[in-house]
Amino acid sequence: MSPERYKEKKPSLVTAPVAALLSFFVPGLGQIMARRVQRGLLMLGAMVTIIGLFIWRVNLLGRRVDGFWPTLSKALERNTFFISFTILAIVALWVWIVYDAVKQTRKGKQYGNAIFALILLVFFGIGWQISEIDIVKLTSDANEAWLPLSKILWPWDAAVTRSTESLEAGAEVLVDSEGPAPPKPERVEGEPYVWVEPREGELSRLDDDNNIIPGTEITVYGEGFAPETRTEIWWSDAIGNEFQPRYQGRYVSTVTDEEGNFEMTMNMPYRLVPPSARGQQIHKVIGRQVSEVGPLLPSDPLVLTIELIIETIFMGMMATLFGIVFSVPVSFLAARNLMSSSWITLLIYYITRTILNIVRAIEPLIWALIAVVWVGLGPFAGIVALTIHSIAALGKLYSESIESINPGPIEAIQATGATKLQTIMFAVVPQMIPPFVSFTIYRWDINVRMSTVIGMVGGGGIGFLLVQYIRLLEYKSAGIAVWFIALTVAILDYVSAEIRQRFV
Amino acid sequence: MLEIKNLTKVYPDGTRALKNVSFTVEDGDFLVVIGLSGSGKSTLLRCINRLIEPTEGQILLDGQDIIKADNQELRLIRRRIGMIFQHFNLVDRSSVLTNVLSGKLGYITPWASILHKFPSKVRNEALAALNKVGIADQANKRADELSGGQRQRVGIARALMQNPSMILADEPVASLDPVLAHTILGYLEDLNKETQISVLCSLHYLDLVQRYATKVIGLKDGVLVYQGDREDIREMTDEQFKEIYGEEAKRVSAGTLSGEVRE
Numbered sequence: 001m002s003p004e005r006y007k008e009k010k011p012s013l014v015t016a017p018v019a020a021l022l023s024f025f026v027p028g029l030g031q032i033m034a035r036r037v038q039r040g041l042l043m044l045g046a047m048v049t050i051i052g053l054f055i056w057r058v059n060l061l062g063r064r065v066d067g068f069w070p071t072l073s074k075a076l077e078r079n080t081f082f083i084s085f086t087i088l089a090i091v092a093l094w095v096w097i098v099y100d101a102v103k104q105t106r107k108g109k110q111y112g113n114a115i116f117a118l119i120l121l122v123f124f125g126i127g128w129q130i131s132e133i134d135i136v137k138l139t140s141d142a143n144e145a146w147l148p149l150s151k152i153l154w155p156w157d158a159a160v161t162r163s164t165e166s167l168e169a170g171a172e173v174l175v176d177s178e179g180p181a182p183p184k185p186e187r188v189e190g191e192p193y194v195w196v197e198p199r200e201g202e203l204s205r206l207d208d209d210n211n212i213i214p215g216t217e218i219t220v221y222g223e224g225f226a227p228e229t230r231t232e233i234w235w236s237d238a239i240g241n242e243f244q245p246r247y248q249g250r251y252v253s254t255v256t257d258e259e260g261n262f263e264m265t266m267n268m269p270y271r272l273v274p275p276s277a278r279g280q281q282i283h284k285v286i287g288r289q290v291s292e293v294g295p296l297l298p299s300d301p302l303v304l305t306i307e308l309i310i311e312t313i314f315m316g317m318m319a320t321l322f323g324i325v326f327s328v329p330v331s332f333l334a335a336r337n338l339m340s341s342s343w344i345t346l347l348i349y350y351i352t353r354t355i356l357n358i359v360r361a362i363e364p365l366i367w368a369l370i371a372v373v374w375v376g377l378g379p380f381a382g383i384v385a386l387t388i389h390s391i392a393a394l395g396k397l398y399s400e401s402i403e404s405i406n407p408g409p410i411e412a413i414q415a416t417g418a419t420k421l422q423t424i425m426f427a428v429v430p431q432m433i434p435p436f437v438s439f440t441i442y443r444w445d446i447n448v449r450m451s452t453v454i455g456m457v458g459g460g461g462i463g464f465l466l467v468q469y470i471r472l473l474e475y476k477s478a479g480i481a482v483w484f485i486a487l488t489v490a491i492l493d494y495v496s497a498e499i500r501q502r503f504v
Numbered sequence: 505m506l507e508i509k510n511l512t513k514v515y516p517d518g519t520r521a522l523k524n525v526s527f528t529v530e531d532g533d534f535l536v537v538i539g540l541s542g543s544g545k546s547t548l549l550r551c552i553n554r555l556i557e558p559t560e561g562q563i564l565l566d567g568q569d570i571i572k573a574d575n576q577e578l579r580l581i582r583r584r585i586g587m588i589f590q591h592f593n594l595v596d597r598s599s600v601l602t603n604v605l606s607g608k609l610g611y612i613t614p615w616a617s618i619l620h621k622f623p624s625k626v627r628n629e630a631l632a633a634l635n636k637v638g639i640a641d642q643a644n645k646r647a648d649e650l651s652g653g654q655r656q657r658v659g660i661a662r663a664l665m666q667n668p669s670m671i672l673a674d675e676p677v678a679s680l681d682p683v684l685a686h687t688i689l690g691y692l693e694d695l696n697k698e699t700q701i702s703v704l705c706s707l708h709y710l711d712l713v714q715r716y717a718t719k720v721i722g723l724k725d726g727v728l729v730y731q732g733d734r735e736d737i738r739e740m741t742d743e744q745f746k747e748i749y750g751e752e753a754k755r756v757s758a759g760t761l762s763g764e765v766r767e
């Protein structure tokens with residue numbers, strides 16, 4: 001409201017006590033009757049909203065309790081500070097509004113906008129509670145977050161692998177059944193050799209209280225392995241399924257002596273044997289040395305990440321290209337100075353502008369959801385989504401730069417006797433290039449950034465991989481993806497800034 | 505010789521910017537148009553090279569009616585009329601040289617010039633024009649790196665490239681300080697005296713008018729209200745000037761500047 005309108009304020013329709021009474025029953029009504037309609041409506045709206053929100057939150061906090069007072073007291077118990085603060089604030093506001101009504105019946109401009117600060121404060125208080133802000137959690141759960149976070153922050157040991165080679169030998173044992181024990185295996189010259197004593201026995205079992213009853217103790221002997229090397233013991237059941245037995249939570253393993261031999265004892269492990277298993281149950285004890293050989297190789301997550309980063313960058317590029325191609329003609333239709341010659345063109349201008357604004361208001365991620373339905377999962381869906389959004393965004397930016405073109409140089413070039421085409425090339429194009437380059441690079445930047453996340457909804461690119469890794473709790477692989485995204489965006493930032501500087 | 509007969513301009517919104525204006529410019533005249541802002545000076549100058557389409561009347565350049573010219577003829581006429589502007593109207597992002605070269609566009613085959621290719625003869629001519637206005641050393645700078653006075657000189661150099669027989673100058677010094685105003689008008693005066701190029705120039709300050717004009721016309725609300733020659737102007741008093749100008753009239757400054765001042 002302009003100051004003049006305050007000066008010409010007509011006298012209040014009601015006396016001060018009446019205004020106070022009105023505002024006591026309907027907050028703001030007194031102000032309205034004192035001809036401060038805006039102020040009164042604002043206060044009324046604020047109070048209704050605050051009380052409405054408050055009742056909603058109280059009901060949520062005091063769930064499963066009947067009656068007004070029990071609900072309120074349960075809510076108060078669960079969130080004492082919030083409830084008592086809000087109640088106090090509402091009472092204070094109410095009193096303040098009544099007092100304000102009295103003041104507004106006086107002549108002249110009445111200040112006192114502090115009341116709106118309190119209203120704002122109440123809104124923020126309610127907002128804090130609604131959005132479940134829990135600062136304590138930031139620190140209390142930090143330990144749990146640290147493990148995955150540290151993996152994401154430094155994932156590089158998962159970025160490389162070596163191929164592995166294993167040196168192994170096994171010996172059969174008879175378990176949980178009658179029959180002749182299998183023979184001691186044949187020794188083959190030049191190959192590792194494993195045998196077991198005794199060669200029959202019983203597996204560990206669980207009793208009725210789920211306590212483990214250790215199986216038969218066996219001694220495993222090995223010869224001809226690599227000296228002084230960790231050797232894993234594996235177990236293969238009757239149908240050939242291998243597993244690594246544990247003892248007290250650790251995998252059973254041993255280390256060979258300087259001649260490559262070992263001798264160790266263990267209990268036969270626990271293994272759920274299918275009830276249908278009848279007759280002789282022959283299991284196998286395996287000694288296995290796994291060694292990494294050959295050069296360091298990029299791991300699968302690294303290779304996948306690089307492939308998808310490339311896909312991502314090109315998605316952004318293609319979306320920008322298509323965006324330019326379509327938005328240039330659109331931008332002419334959306335430039336007021338070109339379209340104001342007749343009412344038909346003006347109508348086209350308004351329609352184009354409206355469509356552009358609507359399309360731009362819808363986030364690329366939502367366009368991606370639509371595009372996935374339209375063209376299926378994959379990068380093309382992402383490109384379609386980003387293209388649609390780019391057309392709208394670039395169309396607006398281009399058209400605005402057409403509108404802001406300086407007519408002076410055009411006039412000057414025309415005055416030299418130049419043709420239309422010459423005028424465009426000498427006076428229009430040079431003015432268009434900087435905003436065009438600048439906006440296009442800016443958009444390319446946005447498109448690549450967006451394509452890093454658009455995969456999360458199935459639109460191709462690295463986002464899909466990232467989400468997958470996080471869901472599978474493969475934090476190191478996820479970390480690799482995060483690093484590459486960050487690197488790409490940083491490089492892009494730098495490059496686009498450089499290009500823009502050159503051209504503008 | 506330029507004869508303007510009963511020139512009238514009505515804008516599409518109904519504004520009558522020029523009403524039945526008639527006057528004559530002889531070759532070699534330095535004709536100054538004075539008048540309040542909004543009196544129609546810009547409209548008048550732009551009607552002469554049809555940047556604005558006149559509504560009625562005749563504009564005869566050496567007997568040829570500009571208003572009747574078709575597109576091709578109009579371009580041939582335009583290239584003989586140089587124009588300089590209050591806000592210089594340079595292409596900011598192009599180099600000074602390119603801005604000057606663009607004065608030659610009317611003489612160049614369109615297709616070659618679109619690729620910004622100019623014959624070396626034309627380039628030399630452009631450098632000579634820049635030399636003439638004293639800024640040959642700025643040729644490769646971007647136009648927006650120059651100061652206001654330098655930019656207006658680029659504007660003059662661009663007009664010179666047209667080998668004009670007439671120069672239209674729409675308040676060429678209104679956005680420059682007084683010293684620069686004399687420099688710029690000095691160049692125009694030199695051209696006018698040396699090569700008999702006629703100059704049509706709108707100006708605001710009485711002492712500039714008295715110093716440079718050989719003929720003056722005054723406009724008020726689109727009507728020609730004053731016409732005088734060199735002698736009439738000399739005798740013109742501030743009061744007469746104010747009659748045309750209203751209260752806006754002012755001198756550059758109290759006579760501290762002589763016409764001889766150059767940068």
Ligand SMILES: Nc1ncnc2c1ncn2[C@@H]1O[C@H](COP(=O)(O)OP(=O)(O)O)[C@@H](O)[C@H]1O
Nearest residue numbers: 515517519521540541542543544545546547548
């Ligand atoms: N494009 C236009 N459309 C409508 N009226 C205009 C236009 N250009 C100028 N006018 C009007 O014509 C009159 C003369 O303007 P102008 O020639 O610019 O005056 P001056 O240059 O003397 O200040 C003014 O009333 C101005 O408002």
Ligand SMILES: [Mg+2]
Nearest residue numbers: 542545546547
């Ligand atoms: Mg003007």
